Amino acid sequence: MADESNQSDYERILRAAGVRITRPRKVILEILAERDDHPDAMAIFRRAVRVDASISLSTVYRTMKLLEDKGAIRRHTFEGGPSRFEQADSSHHDHLIDIETGDVIEFTSNRIEELQEEIARRLGYEIVHHRLELYGRKRR
Structure with a gap:
């Protein structure tokens, strides 16, 4: 619907x-x-x-x-x-792409977001935009 x-x-x-x-x-x-x-x-x-x-x-x-x-x-x-x-108005999320089926799975992780901020800060940067794409296949 x-x-x-x-x-x-x-x-x-x-x-x-x-x-x-x-x-x-x-x-x-x-x-x-x-x-x-x-x-x-x-x-x-x-x-x-x-x-x-x-x-x-x-x-x-x-x-x-x-x-x-x-x-x-x-x-x-x-x-x-x-x-x-x-x-475009969906909240920030990252993507996991199944390389066998082409399915795109949206996910969020506070741990990943915090780690990205920590890395950027340590290197003297401020993140203004980012995109994370993971590519994988289901475990058998």
């Missing part, structure tokens, strides 16, 4: 940018509002054509670019894969 507040936020952002909310864009925004993963453009496209077969991949790419340019979504390019997207 789509998160209607996220969907309406996306619509508001696009309207403010002077973009018409067409039926295909509305479907794409519904899919983004359902976000429980980090879909790439092709996954969004596949989900969208199940709802409306007239949606083109270029419409998906243009819509994602508009949302990214307006700061509504964040693009991640994880090693060895296509760009994937998530809501």
